[in-house]
Amino acid sequence: MTTELLATTTNPSPRSAMSMAVAAEPRDDEGDANPRILGMRCRNCGRAESLGANYVCAGCFGPLEIAYDLEIAARTLDRATLATRPAGIWRYLELLPVTAPPTRGLQVGSTPMVAAERLGQAIGIEPLWLKDDTRNPTLSFKDRAVAVAAAQASTFGLEALACASTGNLAGATAAAAAALGLPAYVFIPADLEPAKVAHALAYGATVVPIDGTYDDVNRLCLEVADELGWGFVNVNLRPFYAEGSKTLAFEVAEQLGWRLPDVVVSPIASGALFTKLAKGFDELAAVGLIERTPVRFVGGQAAGCAPVAHAFTTGAEDIEPVRVPETIVRSLAIGSPADGRYALELARASGGSVEAIDDADTAFALRRVAALEGLHPETAGGVTIAAAQAARERGIIREGDEVVVLLTGNGLKTPDAATFDVQALPARRGLPGLAPVLPGRFSAFEAWYEA
Numbered sequence: 001m002t003t004e005l006l007a008t009t010t011n012p013s014p015r016s017a018m019s020m021a022v023a024a025e026p027r028d029d030e031g032d033a034n035p036r037i038l039g040m041r042c043r044n045c046g047r048a049e050s051l052g053a054n055y056v057c058a059g060c061f062g063p064l065e066i067a068y069d070l071e072i073a074a075r076t077l078d079r080a081t082l083a084t085r086p087a088g089i090w091r092y093l094e095l096l097p098v099t100a101p102p103t104r105g106l107q108v109g110s111t112p113m114v115a116a117e118r119l120g121q122a123i124g125i126e127p128l129w130l131k132d133d134t135r136n137p138t139l140s141f142k143d144r145a146v147a148v149a150a151a152q153a154s155t156f157g158l159e160a161l162a163c164a165s166t167g168n169l170a171g172a173t174a175a176a177a178a179a180l181g182l183p184a185y186v187f188i189p190a191d192l193e194p195a196k197v198a199h200a201l202a203y204g205a206t207v208v209p210i211d212g213t214y215d216d217v218n219r220l221c222l223e224v225a226d227e228l229g230w231g232f233v234n235v236n237l238r239p240f241y242a243e244g245s246k247t248l249a250f251e252v253a254e255q256l257g258w259r260l261p262d263v264v265v266s267p268i269a270s271g272a273l274f275t276k277l278a279k280g281f282d283e284l285a286a287v288g289l290i291e292r293t294p295v296r297f298v299g300g301q302a303a304g305c306a307p308v309a310h311a312f313t314t315g316a317e318d319i320e321p322v323r324v325p326e327t328i329v330r331s332l333a334i335g336s337p338a339d340g341r342y343a344l345e346l347a348r349a350s351g352g353s354v355e356a357i358d359d360a361d362t363a364f365a366l367r368r369v370a371a372l373e374g375l376h377p378e379t380a381g382g383v384t385i386a387a388a389q390a391a392r393e394r395g396i397i398r399e400g401d402e403v404v405v406l407l408t409g410n411g412l413k414t415p416d417a418a419t420f421d422v423q424a425l426p427a428r429r430g431l432p433g434l435a436p437v438l439p440g441r442f443s444a445f446e447a448w449y450e451a
Contacts, residue, residue: 139410140168145244158231174205249280271339300387302329309356376411
């Protein structure tokens with residue numbers, strides 16, 4: 001099974017490709033070049049590039065990724081050593097594009113993996129694990145990616161941290177910039193959930209709403225990054241940003257006792273997280289931390305914005321963009337996913353799938369996991385839970401498979417989603433919900449309770 005599939009990105013102009021390159025060799029604490037980090041290489045043509053704030057190959061305009069010498073990494077990365085290291089993503093330093101843990105920044109990673117026995121029984125998947133990444137500092141997995149990008153922004157001397165965001169990245173970028181003492185500029189679709197806008201504003205970011213879709217926002221950010229030279233975590237810092245997602249794979253393997261699950265279920269927005277999970281598993285095997293075993297990768301998209309799922313279902317080779325997403329799952333509403341082709345290839349090559357989930361099923365999944373496991377994910381988590389059930393019903397997930405489902409954001413950011421497609425009724429005895437306002441007397445409570 002080929003799992004080392006790299007993220008791609010929108011091809012910029014030749015001017016963009018050259019002007020956004022800020023060369024910087026990786027250095028260790030003594031200032032010497034670090035042989036563990038080889039630089040950058042093009043996923044399409046293999047061309048080598050200097051490490052820098054750049055994301056496209058100067059030769060073919062393909063996507064760049066970080067290149068490592070994994071033999072060097074393996075010399076200091078073993079289970080015994082990891083057991084002595086503090087919690088957080090930097091415990092896996094040898095597989096990240098930094099020479100040393102940053103001295104400033106948020107404490108990210110080492111989130112719990114929950115054994116979801118009751119939910120597993122309900123959807124026919126046993127054993128079922130929920131990787132609860134809602135526990136990160138800004139309540140989403142985006143803190144992982146931003147932490148790595150922010151560390152490099154400081155190294156490159158970039159004067160501001162910025163992003164194009166569907167929601168969770170906004171808060172993660174704003175918080176990381178605040179921790180580093182950098183200004184933050186967050187570009188979002190104007191119809192983003194108010195809770196996510198407020199979250200970014202709370203950290204002192206400048207939030208710029210754009211009249212249009214996420215793809216419109218992203219195109220603008222390509223231009224701003226080119227003209228102003230800011231550190232856009234998912235544009236000119238994208239190769240570093242994407243590497244942060246691998247730490248989810250590292251933690252899943254470690255928390256399972258240094259082995260791989262049979263199936264991983266992940267949301268697909270741009271597709272970067274989906275593909276980097278596979279890359280993370282590959283690297284763990286390459287350095288000898290785990291045995292290389294087959295993993296099926298199942299992705300979930302909202303049916304109202306499901307270009308990868310549509311291609312998977314129809315057998316298409318190309319991803320047809322969705323011009324106007326129509327879904328409550330705004331965090332996954334990317335109509336032209338930069339890494340969509342690679343996500344599609346990974347699902348097919350691994351024997352997995354990409355599932356399109358209706359909004360009503362997403363909301364039902366949110367209510368179900370909350371009631372059965374006491375967890376409150378945002379809409380993307382509802383998509384992954386429903387995608388796991390759909391894959392089980394279609395036989396992609398088989399009886400006895402050990403399955404890990406990713407919950408990538410907290411439901412406090414999407415407060416209206418859990419009640420979507422449900423008629424609001426006042427609570428009464430045996431019926432959860434919001435009770436009417438009662439006088440502060442037991443007799444009044446008793447009368448309501450016994451009614």
